[in-house]
Amino acid sequence: MATDNAAVNFSELVNKNKQTLARLKESPRLLLHRRDGEDLVLTTATRAEQDRTVVSAATRMLAAVARREPGSMELLLDILPDAFPWVRFLPEPDLHAFAVELVDTMRAADSVNNSASVAQLLIAWQHTAEAHSAPDLLAALTGQHDEDYGQAPDPRHAS
Structure with missing residues (x-):
């Protein structure tokens, strides 16, 4: 299991949500880069x-x-x-x-x-x-x- 946080563009979450969310199994957090706003961090409720x-x-x-x-x-x-x-x-x-x-x-x-x-x-x-x-x-x-x-x-x- 990887310990580094994965990073993707926010649009990837919107367009390929299942594949993008599956990355949370490999990484504790998913950094979502946004073009027009502050980046977001996605994690599971259990991990949070x-x-x-x-x-x-x-x-x-x-x-x-x-x-x-x-x-x-x-x-x-x-x-x-x-x-x-x-x-x-x-x-x-x-x-x-x-x-x-x-x-x-x-x-x-x-x-x-x-x-x-x-x-x-x-x-x-x-x-x-x-x-x-x-x-x-x-x-x-x-x-x-x-x-x-x-x-x-x-x-x-x-x-």
Whole structure:
């Protein structure tokens, strides 16, 4: 059984639905490319429920570990760089804030069966780490400039 996702054009699903759907026996998911919209992913209901069960179990285990013992947060902070190498650029207080926010957001997202907030959180924190990795960018974003260029002109009066 193949582990890679198969990809076809959406029109293939419409025009050759039986053959296209048969590909789900070989692949866990079928990526449907659309010409006029966002690509879609097709999977079986059983496989989607299995994926949901695994993510939910991992979320509950992570949350339990993070809250179980006083030293567990330190363990989480120690393993985060293995999962997310970019956290090495975060200052220590931000790393701790990320860990807490990640666990809390994962628990909340699991409770409503919607992981979009977790994905957004990861993207936002990664961008924060990117800013910390570039001193010039960090200075520009935090307003810590060596030079003051004075008041910006009113754009309504620009020629």
